[in-house]
Amino acid sequence: MRFDITVMALVAFITPSVLAKTWDVNVVNGLFSPQELDIAPGDTVNWPNNDGADHAIVETNAGARTCNSKAGGFNSGSKLKGQAYSRVFPTAGVVNYKDGIGANCAKGATGTIYVGPRPTGADPNASATTSATTSGGNGGPTSSGATTTPSSTSQPVITPSPTTRPNSAYGLSASENALALGAFCFVGVLIGL
Template sequence: MRFDITALALVAFIAPSVLAKTWDVNVVNGLFSPQELDIAPGDTVNWPNNDGADHAIVETNAGARTCNSKAGGFNSGRKMKGQAYSRVFPTAGVVNYKDGIGANCMKGATGTIFVGPRPTGADPNASSTTSSSMGTATSSGATTTASSTAQPVVTPSPTNKPNSAYGFSASENALFLGAACFVGALVGF
């Protein structure tokens, strides 16, 4: 019986990390692209700096997009060309951020990450939007490709939106179900 519980715990622990995706948010002409991103809990957002200037990714206060840094929020520190900042967002919520270098934020360098299902009527510039500090820096999951065009090239979903409520595509759901069935068969369920 101990093997049964251990095997199930292992699948429950490993499956989400295997299915997690990594999404790129590029800096194009001093602005974030895409400016809004929908991800699933557990996904990673990567901000590669391929722009000619320095940038810093700084979490901002809840509510409308603002240039006011959130006390205790994440801050990438100064990133020069060729450097990147990555962060895992493990729980659902809405996170606003800005470019924390100089006047970049005042010129429109702000963005919003919707982790999990987007709240009904969510508008990152409306006062009802909430924000939370989440995760730790890391990188894992699906491959992404940085792009200097207005829309980044992201694999596997070109829309930057998860395909289901939890961000799993049909093939990923089938993979997870298949793994669960395989483990179940091994342990005699």
């Protein structure tokens, strides 16, 4: 009986972290793409610099998108072409960030990450937005498959397609939910033997 409980607890705690995703935010013509991103708690965001200029990912104050750096917030430091910055977002909330190099932010190089469900009526340019606490780390495989939706700021907003968009508290896609259910059933069969 003790083995049964240990195995079930181990599967319950390991499954979400193993299935965490990594999402890429690229710099395209000096702007972040996507500018808004929906992720699950525990997912990683990776900012590869494939642009011709230096960029820095800097957390900004809560509320409307701004070019004001958040005291104590994350700061990637200058990233040259070919370098990247990655960060795990373990806590649900809303995180705003900017490009901290020169006048890039003033030209629109800002972004928002929604960790967990988006707050009702969430608008990165409204003052009701809050910021999440974050810590560094690395995640799993890079997700792809996205659709573009126009935003009120005339910059593209790209959100994950239904096949990759998280649909549960652990940020699992439908296929990952099926895989996790299969793993639980397999462990249940092993325990029953």
